[in-house]
Amino acid sequence: MAASISLSIDSDLDKVSLVARAVRSLCTDVLGADELDAVELSLVEAINNVIKHGYHGESGKDVQVSVALQPGQVVIEIIDHAPPMPAQVLEKDSEDPFAFDETDLANIPEGGMGLALIHMNMDEVEYHSGEAENRLRMVKRVSPSPT
Amino acid sequence: MLSTDQRGNILVVQVEEKRIDASKAPIFKDEMTRCIEGGQNQIVLDLSRVDFIDSSGLGALVSCLKRLGPRGSLAVAGATGAVSRLFTLTRMDRVFALHPNVEAAVEQLSA
Numbered sequence: 001m002a003a004s005i006s007l008s009i010d011s012d013l014d015k016v017s018l019v020a021r022a023v024r025s026l027c028t029d030v031l032g033a034d035e036l037d038a039v040e041l042s043l044v045e046a047i048n049n050v051i052k053h054g055y056h057g058e059s060g061k062d063v064q065v066s067v068a069l070q071p072g073q074v075v076i077e078i079i080d081h082a083p084p085m086p087a088q089v090l091e092k093d094s095e096d097p098f099a100f101d102e103t104d105l106a107n108i109p110e111g112g113m114g115l116a117l118i119h120m121n122m123d124e125v126e127y128h129s130g131e132a133e134n135r136l137r138m139v140k141r142v143s144p145s146p147t
Numbered sequence: 148m149l150s151t152d153q154r155g156n157i158l159v160v161q162v163e164e165k166r167i168d169a170s171k172a173p174i175f176k177d178e179m180t181r182c183i184e185g186g187q188n189q190i191v192l193d194l195s196r197v198d199f200i201d202s203s204g205l206g207a208l209v210s211c212l213k214r215l216g217p218r219g220s221l222a223v224a225g226a227t228g229a230v231s232r233l234f235t236l237t238r239m240d241r242v243f244a245l246h247p248n249v250e251a252a253v254e255q256l257s258a
Binding site: 014020106110117 | 166169170199203205206212213216217228229232233236237238241242
């Protein structure tokens, strides 16, 4: 089985849950419950980043999501036309936001967690910036069922 | 998006939305801040109706905890599925006391 679909929303935070719920439904035949949670969270974080940082919260811009259901995996691409993410933001090895000291209340993070969550939840994450668009490609593979 | 129930010195706050995401986090934070500034400092947050929280929602919870300060308590009750998973994944389960239900959380805070 291989099938793909494109969805698009206006760059409005109120619309993100619509596309998240749609993509979750699309993936139910391929993925298990934990994997669906992982995909939904990663998708929401990625779109929030595009709207908040790429488009600076401005509505009326385009956010496209393409979903490809392939044997054993789901490939999701988020396409936007905002200025590209700065390279240093993408450094996977940059600080782990969750390595905080829980006894130090002031330094528990309130933000900056989105990209780290995407990397933790997806099997592959790639970002491409072209002349016309940015494309974040994320792959979630079906984990072998426990025997 | 919140409803409250005072039990002695403990305020039980139920989140009535199914999602605390980037679009709802600011309202959540405002309503919680109003409770805290009204003098509540022992709070049980009932998440049993919530099925999704993103990092913005989680950040709003952390912000409330900071506002409560070291003498206040914010216990979380009824987190399941993706919500419970997010707390574990982000290690926020070390920051917030997680309880299976409101009764267990109230009992813990009263002890």
